[in-house]
Amino acid sequence: MEDIITPIGVCAILFVGLPWVILHYVTRWKTAATLTSDDEALLEELYQLARKLDERMDTVERLVSADHPEFRPALSTSDRLERIGQ
Numbered sequence: 496m497e498d499i500i501t502p503i504g505v506c507a508i509l510f511v512g513l514p515w516v517i518l519h520y521v522t523r524w525k526t527a528a529t530l531t532s533d534d535e536a537l538l539e540e541l542y543q544l545a546r547k548l549d550e551r552m553d554t555v556e557r558l559v560s561a562d563h564p565e566f567r568p569a570l571s572t573s574d575r576l577e578r579i580g581q
Contacts, residue, residue: 530538556568 553568556566560566560568
């Protein structure tokens with residue numbers, strides 16, 4: 496009886512269990528790789544925050560360079576965009 500159950504169990508594991516596990520994790524991987532609307536909203540919010548912080552840094556650098564002529568500010572946002580061609 497054991498001679499019959501072992502090959503059936505091995506075949507079941509190879510042809511049913513293994514593909515099920517592989518397909519299960521492939522579909523999990525594909526659904527995790529897509530952006531949800533919440534993710535897109537968060538990215539947009541972070542982008543807007545980064546733009547505001549960049550504008551503030553440009554303002555601070557302009558004020559400091561007006562008070563201290565030897566201060567060399569980093570490239571402004573517009574200068575950076577010109578350099579990369581946008």
